[in-house]
Amino acid sequence: MKIQDTLSNIEQELDISKNVKIYLCGVTVYDESHIGHARTIIVFDVLRKHLENKGIGIELIQNFTDVDDKIINRAQTENSTAEEISTKYIENYFKDFDGLNVKRATNYPKATEHIDDIIKFIEKLIEKGIAYTSKNGVYFSVSKFPSYGKLSKKKIDELQSGSRIAVDEQKKDPLDFAVWKFSDIEPTWDSPWGKGRPGWHIECSAMSIKYLGENFDIHGGGRDLIFPHHENEIAQSESCTGSQFAKIWMHVGMVTIKGEKMSKSIGNVKSIKHVTENWGPNIIRLFCLSGHYSKPIDYSEEMLKENLTKWRQVETCHYELIHASDENNEEINELITKLGMEFDTALDSDFNTHLALSAFFQLVKETNRLAAEEKLGKANSDSIKIELKRMLEILGLKIPEITESEKEEINELIKNRETYRKEKQFEKADGIRDKLNEMNVELIDHKGKTIWMRKEKIKAEK
Numbered sequence: 001m002k003i004q005d006t007l008s009n010i011e012q013e014l015d016i017s018k019n020v021k022i023y024l025c026g027v028t029v030y031d032e033s034h035i036g037h038a039r040t041i042i043v044f045d046v047l048r049k050h051l052e053n054k055g056i057g058i059e060l061i062q063n064f065t066d067v068d069d070k071i072i073n074r075a076q077t078e079n080s081t082a083e084e085i086s087t088k089y090i091e092n093y094f095k096d097f098d099g100l101n102v103k104r105a106t107n108y109p110k111a112t113e114h115i116d117d118i119i120k121f122i123e124k125l126i127e128k129g130i131a132y133t134s135k136n137g138v139y140f141s142v143s144k145f146p147s148y149g150k151l152s153k154k155k156i157d158e159l160q161s162g163s164r165i166a167v168d169e170q171k172k173d174p175l176d177f178a179v180w181k182f183s184d185i186e187p188t189w190d191s192p193w194g195k196g197r198p199g200w201h202i203e204c205s206a207m208s209i210k211y212l213g214e215n216f217d218i219h220g221g222g223r224d225l226i227f228p229h230h231e232n233e234i235a236q237s238e239s240c241t242g243s244q245f246a247k248i249w250m251h252v253g254m255v256t257i258k259g260e261k262m263s264k265s266i267g268n269v270k271s272i273k274h275v276t277e278n279w280g281p282n283i284i285r286l287f288c289l290s291g292h293y294s295k296p297i298d299y300s301e302e303m304l305k306e307n308l309t310k311w312r313q314v315e316t317c318h319y320e321l322i323h324a325s326d327e328n329n330e331e332i333n334e335l336i337t338k339l340g341m342e343f344d345t346a347l348d349s350d351f352n353t354h355l356a357l358s359a360f361f362q363l364v365k366e367t368n369r370l371a372a373e374e375k376l377g378k379a380n381s382d383s384i385k386i387e388l389k390r391m392l393e394i395l396g397l398k399i400p401e402i403t404e405s406e407k408e409e410i411n412e413l414i415k416n417r418e419t420y421r422k423e424k425q426f427e428k429a430d431g432i433r434d435k436l437n438e439m440n441v442e443l444i445d446h447k448g449k450t451i452w453m454r455k456e457k458i459k460a461e462k
Contacts, residue, residue, distance in 0.1 A: 219246035319453035328377030
């Protein structure tokens with residue numbers, strides 16, 4: 001499997017001969033998670049599920065930044081504490097992402113639980129003369145790391161000449177960044193240099209190395225984190241350990257709205273709670289996987305509607321397979337194998353979910369075509385079910401389950417409808433169809449039989 005590495009700018013081979021170790025930069029928990037967060041986390045969720053489908057063990061670490069100026073400011077505004085704010089939004093995070101069928105990470109370390117690790121990390125940087133203490137805190141000396149800028153392809157002299165970094169006369173260089181900030185505003189911790197809290201970048205260096213070692217397989221996050229966050233992580237980590245940090249840097253493109261970055265000041269932020277309530281998890285996942293992960297995608301109602309139409313085809317396919325009873329088509333097994341290989345090859349080739357979805361929907365389309373032509377046999381159905389289930393699991397898509405009592409009720413209603421139709425009591429038959437529609441059950445007429453499917457309720461469809 002090959003993945004485009006942001007650092008080298010070439011596709012790098014992922015070593016899958018052993019467990020794969022991934023560090024994913026999580027969210028700063030001061031507000032609701034939004035569709036941009038969802039895209040990054042869903043991309044890595046599918047990457048993980050694809051590798052696990054190959055039988056590869058995955059160690060996925062995803063942090064929570066639970067100490068930050070934004071959290072502290074929010075706490076002050078709401079007359080609360082930073083801990084109360086972060087706890088609230090961590091709980092909301094899990095509600096959101098469990099609802100999106102995202103498999104939980106191996107571990108979710110929090111910055112506040114790793115202060116000792118962070119302090120030890122900073123001590124090493126000071127011992128090496130790469131970090132220094134000033135009046136306002138402890139700073140990393142960018143000039144001591146000559147390859148600074150290698151991830152973002154920015155040159156130190158260009159950064160200095162165009163620097164917009166807040167002026168701090170205590171810093172030796174405008175580009176130097178804080179690894180420890182002195183402060184009396186809670187939360188604070190004691191350190192060898194003074195009371196305060198860690199800088200943003202240092203937490204990810206300390207926690208990724210603690211859990212995954214000095215040289216792990218993939219470091220991921222949104223493209224907006226390349227500079228300064230990931231650039232600073234590389235500088236700190238490689239200065240501290242003297243060895244390469246992550247083998248592959250994998251960055252996910254942003255979600256824009258009408259071509260603009262989501263921003264609270266513009267008022268165009270779409271929370272996960274909002275989009276899930278309106279569109280459901282499957283449509284959101286299809287949207288997030290619809291383009292190449294590294295490119296931006298634009299959020300629009302039209303694109304969500306397109307994915308809803310495709311999802312309805314998947315539901316039809318699912319129920320056609322359940323009710324299959326016609327003559328078998330011998331050529332279908334070759335097609336299943338071919339589309340399965342295309343699906344896997346797409347994901348193995350720089351994780352091209354767009355092409356993988358094309359193979360998935362081709363399988364759905366061919367299944368529905370065979371069913372419409374009365375050529376979908378039981379053996380065909382059993383073969384397709386296996387491959388369709390595998391693809392659905394990797395993509396993290398779920399057909400809502402129906403209980404046995406619900407099935408019995410639906411079957412009884414359909415049986416009664418057929419009786420009324422035979423007796424030419426069409427008004428009563430139509431009444432049953434209306435009741436089935438209210439239950440989101442749709443009837444599909446075939447030659448000599450009528451099958452049913454239950455559609456997922458989508459609020460935005462009304």
